[in-house]
Amino acid sequence: MISVSNVSMRYGAKVLFDEVSTGFSPGKRYGLTGPNGAGKSTFMKLLTGELDPQKGNVVRPKKLGVLSQDQFAFDAFNVIDTVIMGNKRLWAALEERNHLYDKAEMTDEDGMRLGELEGVVGEEDGYSAESDAAILLQGLDIADELHTRKMGELQGGQKVRVLLAQALFGNPPALLLDEPTNHLDLDSIHWLQEFLNRYQGILIVISHDRHFLNSVCTHIADIDYQTIITYTGSYDDMVIAKTQIRSQIESQNAQREKKISQLNEFIARFAAGTRSSQVQSRKKEVERLQVNDLARSNIARPFIKFEQKRPSGKYLLEVEGLTKSYEDDVTAVEPFTAGVMRGDKIGIIGRNGAGKTTLLNALLANSPTVPLSELRDTSGYTGDFVTGGKVVWGHEASVGYFAQDHKASIQKGMTVFEWLFQYDPASSNEEIRGLLGQMLFQKDDALKSTNVLSGGEAARLLFCKLMLQKPNVLIFDEPTNHLDLESINALNIALQKYQGTVLLVTHDHDLIDEVATRIWHVENHEVEDFKGTYEEYQAQVVA
Numbered sequence: 169m170i171s172v173s174n175v176s177m178r179y180g181a182k183v184l185f186d187e188v189s190t191g192f193s194p195g196k197r198y199g200l201t202g203p204n205g206a207g208k209s210t211f212m213k214l215l216t217g218e219l220d221p222q223k224g225n226v227v228r229p230k231k232l233g234v235l236s237q238d239q240f241a242f243d244a245f246n247v248i249d250t251v252i253m254g255n256k257r258l259w260a261a262l263e264e265r266n267h268l269y270d271k272a273e274m275t276d277e278d279g280m281r282l283g284e285l286e287g288v289v290g291e292e293d294g295y296s297a298e299s300d301a302a303i304l305l306q307g308l309d310i311a312d313e314l315h316t317r318k319m320g321e322l323q324g325g326q327k328v329r330v331l332l333a334q335a336l337f338g339n340p341p342a343l344l345l346d347e348p349t350n351h352l353d354l355d356s357i358h359w360l361q362e363f364l365n366r367y368q369g370i371l372i373v374i375s376h377d378r379h380f381l382n383s384v385c386t387h388i389a390d391i392d393y394q395t396i397i398t399y400t401g402s403y404d405d406m407v408i409a410k411t412q413i414r415s416q417i418e419s420q421n422a423q424r425e426k427k428i429s430q431l432n433e434f435i436a437r438f439a440a441g442t443r444s445s446q447v448q449s450r451k452k453e454v455e456r457l458q459v460n461d462l463a464r465s466n467i468a469r470p471f472i473k474f475e476q477k478r479p480s481g482k483y484l485l486e487v488e489g490l491t492k493s494y495e496d497d498v499t500a501v502e503p504f505t506a507g508v509m510r511g512d513k514i515g516i517i518g519r520n521g522a523g524k525t526t527l528l529n530a531l532l533a534n535s536p537t538v539p540l541s542e543l544r545d546t547s548g549y550t551g552d553f554v555t556g557g558k559v560v561w562g563h564e565a566s567v568g569y570f571a572q573d574h575k576a577s578i579q580k581g582m583t584v585f586e587w588l589f590q591y592d593p594a595s596s597n598e599e600i601r602g603l604l605g606q607m608l609f610q611k612d613d614a615l616k617s618t619n620v621l622s623g624g625e626a627a628r629l630l631f632c633k634l635m636l637q638k639p640n641v642l643i644f645d646e647p648t649n650h651l652d653l654e655s656i657n658a659l660n661i662a663l664q665k666y667q668g669t670v671l672l673v674t675h676d677h678d679l680i681d682e683v684a685t686r687i688w689h690v691e692n693h694e695v696e697d698f699k700g701t702y703e704e705y706q707a708q709v710v711a
């Protein structure tokens with residue numbers, strides 16, 4: 169059992185949740201929901217103990233399996249080590265032990281300490297750690313030859329599997345997963361659903377994916393109105409139940425507002441008169457009613473609109489016999505030839521590991537406007553992005569790029585306003601504020617540090633950059649990861665209306681369906697070019 173009592177959390181003026189008491193029991197599978205920035209990841213960090221609540225307390229089992237939202241955090245470690253790190257006590261003991269063994273000379277004290285550490289390693293099954301980790305990885309379909317690779321070399325879907333193995337390492341009685349379906353293709357999501365449905369402990373999972381929540385969850389803990397309400401049933405059941413609660417809360421709010429305005433009227437009318445004690449008591453009452461802002465629903469829709477500073481030429485991009493292979497002779501892209509015309513909206517689809525990001529990188533490496541550093545940052549890769557063939561961009565092309573590891577594209581240690589402003593120092597304060605407001609960074613939020621952005625907020629900030637730069641080509645690598653439903657809809661509409669050219673990698677079928685006019689299907693590193701919509705493509709595949 170994990171139990172939470174009277175927990176409150178706020179940042180500045182923003183109350184995430186106030187006086188929350190709730191519990192999570194074994195055998196039940198909880199979805200933790202709420203729009204971007206609601207406080208889901210924060211709440212999960214309170215549950216794991218990574219953060220302490222500002223008020224109240226949390227009681228948790230000694231061991232927890234955790235998958236955090238940042239799936240790029242372990243890029244520098246190798247796969248087996250990453251899994252073993254799931255047992256923090258063991259990992260710390262192993263590290264310290266190796267450090268002591270590395271010393272040229274050992275003191276008596278060191279010797280004593282080594283004895284203690286061996287004790288910890290024994291208690292935590294450290295002697296079988298590597299083989300235990302390997303067995304988990306095999307179960308999760310990570311081939312043996314990948315076990316000694318660096319995490320940074322794996323592609324998105326494989327990383328998630330390794331991080332799941334990390335969470336599961338040591339059979340924890342509770343599993344806490346923050347957006348595990350990001351970067352997964354449909355088949356992998358199905359696999360994860362089945363896997364989680366068999367898990368016997370306490371499962372708490374954060375997701376914006378309705379289908380996924382419906383197929384996994386027995387309960388939904390929803391963050392809204394500055395509290396957390398747990399509903400029995402899956403996501404769709406919650407939505408129905410919530411409309412009732414919402415109208416109740418909203419009518420309470422309306423009553424309170426009405427009461428305040430009546431009191432204010434009385435105060436205004438008699439302020440100068442003889443009934444001063446009554447006026448005073450009413451002023452107090454108004455103060456009391458106003459202490460807390462009304463708890464409003466946190467659901468909001470951003471307004472995305474992509475424009476082009478100037479359109480590109482008609483022939484946008486010429487790809488001729490493009491290939492890409494890695495040193496160890498792994499071919500990532502087989503020879504590919506295609507021409508892209510202004511206004512094409514290309515949906516790039518394919519299973520995890522098929523080579524979609526590699527293809528994008530090969531195209532981007534030659535683009536006139538995206539610096540190589542933006543590619544290197546995100547893949548950790550430092551070799552060439554193209555092995556053979558030609559990629560030629562039309563000279564008027566200006567490319568805006570949204571990378572898969574989107575958070576790495578935002579420097580830390582500045583305010584949201586400063587970060588955006590650097591991309592167009594000629595723009596006015598109002599322009600920047602206006603853009604940020606459109607993307608739901610209101611007032612003080614513009615001065616928030618880039619260090620603390622939630623996953624969805626970081627994505628919204630990158631959209632601001634693209635709206636500011638007004639490129640005539642937009643390249644997105646899985647933009648809907650981390651986004652809530654409202655934002656995905658806004659993105660969908662914006663891409664449909666955009667007059668420029670779009671290259672879009674996504675596993676979101678609705679988005680592909682409604683935006684793409686052309687499909688590139690990447691399979692076994694080969695690209696199939698289909699000039700038509702997703703629906704037409706599927707019809708053709710079936711036929």
Ligand SMILES: Nc1ncnc2c1ncn2[C@@H]1O[C@H](COP(=O)(O)OP(=O)(O)OP(=O)(O)O)[C@@H](O)[C@H]1O
Binds near residue numbers: 179205206209237625
């Ligand atoms: N240390 C901090 N200082 C100020 N604000 C913070 C801090 N940490 C988090 N926040 C803010 O708290 C809010 C909740 O963040 P959190 O990451 O929990 O959201 P989330 O519900 O997980 O959102 P998403 O769906 O986008 O991942 C965000 O607005 C975030 O910017």
Ligand SMILES: [Mg+2]
Binds near residue numbers: 209237622624
């Ligand atoms: Mg989050």
